[in-house]
Amino acid sequence: MSGADAKPVEELTEKEARSELARLAMEIAFHDARYHREDAPVISDAAYDALRRRNDAIESRFPDFIRKDSPSRRVGAPVASGFAKIQHKVAMLSLGNAFSDEDVTDFLDRIRRFLNLGGGEELAILAEPKIDGLSCNLRYEGRRLVSAATRGDGAEGEDVTRNIRTISDVPDSLPDDAPDVVEVRGEVYMARADFLALNERQEQAGAKLFANPRNAAAGSLRQLDPAITASRPLRFFGYSWGEVSAPLGATMAEIRSRFAAWGFQLNEPSALCRTAEEILDYYRDVGRQRADLPFDIDGVVYKVNRLDWQDRLGFVARAPRWAIAHKFPAEQAETRLNEITIQVGRTGALTPVANLEPVTVGGVVVARATLHNEDEIARLGVKPGDLVRIQRAGDVIPQVVAVVQDGGGPPFDFPRKCPVCGSDVEREEGEVIWRCTGGLICDAQAVERLKHFVSRDAFDIEGMGDKVIAEFWETGLIRQPADIFRLEPHAEAIKQRDRWADQKVKNLMQAIAERKSIPLDRFIFALGMRHIGQTTAKLLARSYNSFGNWRARMDQVAAERQANPDEHKKPELVGEAYAELTNIDTVGMVAADSLAAFFGEEHNRAVVDELASVLTITDVVAPSAAGSPVAGKTVVFTGTLVKLTRAEAKARAEALGAKVAGSVSAKTDYVIVGADAGSKAKKAAELGVTMLSEDAWLELIGA
Secondary structure, eight states: OOSTTSOOGGGOOHHHHHHHHHHHHHHHHHHHIIIIITSOOOSOHHHHHHHHHHHHHHHHHOGGGOOTTOGGGOOOOOOOTTSOEEEOSSOOOOOEEEOSHHHHHHHHHHHHHHHTOOTTSOOOEEEEEEEOSEEEEEEEETTEEEEEEEOTTSSEEEBOHHHHTTOTTSOSBOOTTSOSEEEEEEEEEEOHHHHHHHHHHHHHTTOOOOSSHHHHHHHHHTOSSHHHHHTSOEEEEEEEEEEESSOOOSBHHHHHHHHHHTTOBOOSSOEEEOSHHHHHHHHHHHHHHGGGSSSOEEEEEEEESBHHHHHHHOBOSSSBTTEEEEEOOOEEEEEEEEEEEEEEOTTOBEEEEEEEEEEEETTEEEEEEEOOSHHHHHHHTOOTTOEEEEEESSSSOOEEEEEEEOOOOOOOOOOSBOTTTOOBEEOOTTOOOOEETTGGGSHHHHHHHHHHHTSTTTTOOTTOOHHHHHHHHHTTSOSSHHHHTTOGGGHHHHHTSTTOOHHHHHHHHHHHHHTSEEEHHHHHHHTOOTTOOHHHHHHHHHHHOSHHHHHHHHHHHHHHHHHSTTOOSOHHHHOHHHHHHHTBTTOOHHHHHHHHHHHTSHHHHHHHHHHHHHOEEEOOOOOOOTTOTTTTOEEEEESBOSSSOHHHHHHHHHHTTOEEBSSOOTTOOEEEEOBTOOHHHHHHHHHTOEEEEHHHHHHHTTO
16 A cells, blocks of 8 residues: 555554565566666656655564565666666765655664764754756766766666767866866756757757756757757756765865866755754755756755765665755646556566546646556545546656545456456465466566566666567567577568668667676576565675576575475575575575575576576676675674674675675674674574674774
8 A cells, every 4th residue: 555545654563564565665666667677657756755765664663574675775777778888986876765854853863873973973964955857977087077977777877978078067177186087976957947948949840848857958968969969958066976086075065165166066055954953944945945946956965974974874775874865745736537457567467557637747748647556446446537636746657646536437346367368366465466377478477577688777788678579579589588699590580670770680689699698696687586676686696606506506495495385484494595595684585485486487497597508697706805804704793783883884894895694504704793692693603603792803804
């Protein structure tokens, strides 16, 4: 359930919490795919934020139930075709969100707990407007601009160097006091007045109108012809940095001043706040100024001012711990719901979609919205013909939040047969999602799995988007993933098809050939197994190192689970390989069972092995941790630490190349024992694993 009438988190039972987290993980993953990989979102920014907010609240109340595919561990954005790619030296991540005063005070409290700050110690926060634009990384070497890249998926972005040089706000060179290597990060945007003037010119020329300034900025920067970009009034705010060869300052405020001295424009008004009251006063003040600012903003951003504290706080999977975005409320409108249709996803999930009478919300015409699941339809009491309230923030399709007027139509009957293949649908205990049982015989699932396989975060095959996958499926050219890598003999036949020129076919074949070598984590993620998201795929790849080792151990996991199907409490009672899998920190029995189920099916094993026969799946390269005494070591923390919080200790260990496990086994190298240590310390002693005090651990890692 979701929305204003959802059951309060504090009232959820443990069973309900597990069910909600499962639903949220699935829904958010679906929306991530629609937004980041397909450029076809079916939910508003506000609705998406609400899903993440509820997920975070449940995880906060039930930390033991945090899933391995939790949306709190993901970040991503699409890389457009037609551009070369640039690997970011330092990952470009997104921000966590706050929506209320309580969220902000919780953010400050978390920082104080993590850093072990006393109540009287000042925690200065730099606050600045959150520009609604396109993130970009500018790289300077020898104080000359050498490249520019969009954020992309956080690790790899689009090379937009030629286009970025057309923006007058971007200096071609930096002063002599700049480091030899420095990456300046910020936002490419379009001022509101410039946007309106551009749309007026577009209308006069009979060209496409842009929905809002952010769309206009993104579309203008992603032009293959730099002359078109140069004709568009783009601007740039600098507010962060990536790789640097020398420190830029000790605080955010100092670095902002330095950026200004180098010729970069800054996102103002900013403020250095020292209390929660000052922060919230700033938020409300900027909210009042919002309509009068020359550029669009969708909230404000708070950052810990001291950089040494930022370094200690570090990052979670998708965002820094030391920063958060405080979003403004969503916009709403009312319209008629004409029809409810059902979409079938790659895991068989049936998702109801509201087809709306088109309505303009905040300057954008919208006509569809997700209804999430059968329970959400029942909670809202929504039916075809009803007048409904929708809300949106940004340039995406909104969410239905309430029924305004009963249209008098009959209730919607959720199908009990798959609308694509006619197979029965089932709803597992504790879940809210109905799924088609057809598996790979269901065309919708097969096609969606292939779309996932070639998506940006998986194999990332340029030129093979959703429409191409659907076309090749319908003609029988592709039936399973390995078929993609056998398309070369069909190149001449493809050229005879509509809209397939020689160069387009050549580019596609080249893109496919370039992806015949793939890192293990991307390969695992591309298989599209339930509960195995990007973060879990990376953990698996790092833990098993090679495809051969991972493949063999998964067979063992499947065999052990099949031999012990009713064991749901202790992984070690299932088997040694299963226990090893669940011992990977943050990988639990839900993900392990999903892997066991996948490799328990002969046709899935055949798909994996056939892919392995046509691909080179590269081993994991351990994180650079030169000189680290714990690189490659498996460590377990137990008991209460004094000098570090548990979160900081884990983050530091992983940064040094160590593997942090959740339980002790014979393969554990070190157990760091804090006060009041319990069963883990006892087991370490029984197994003869090296145990270190907190001080000894800090001495070992040179902290």
